[in-house]
Amino acid sequence: MLARQREYEYYEEELQPQRIEKPAPPPKRRPTLNTHLRSRCFLLLALVSIMAMAVTIRSGITASRGYDLVKIQQQAETLEKENEHLKIEIAQMKSPERVRRIATEKLGMSTPKTVYFATGAKE
Numbered sequence: 001m002l003a004r005q006r007e008y009e010y011y012e013e014e015l016q017p018q019r020i021e022k023p024a025p026p027p028k029r030r031p032t033l034n035t036h037l038r039s040r041c042f043l044l045l046a047l048v049s050i051m052a053m054a055v056t057i058r059s060g061i062t063a064s065r066g067y068d069l070v071k072i073q074q075q076a077e078t079l080e081k082e083n084e085h086l087k088i089e090i091a092q093m094k095s096p097e098r099v100r101r102i103a104t105e106k107l108g109m110s111t112p113k114t115v116y117f118a119t120g121a122k123e
Helices: 035-094 096-105
Strands: none
16 A cells, blocks of 8 residues: 655754843842841840849959958957956055055055044044
């Protein structure tokens, strides 16, 4: 069998690459800084720093006052011991035996042989 041949016309189109237009990207924006948030963070950091310094200074002052208090207490104990020592020395100086010894040895006094007492009655 004979097939009939048909002639077909073929034509070639010039195919040009089609450009698919992509939408233009939005212009790049520089990131904006949140200055309000930044200032609040800075304020918070400053506040925490000031509080930490205050606590440190206060503890230093407290320690210094504690050392001063201990020193004053030691001075008070020393003065109390010295006061007790002076009270004992005063009691020794006032003793009648010591007064009699000084009167007889250094001043040349003697104890009287007779003692006269005056009475409050008028005669």
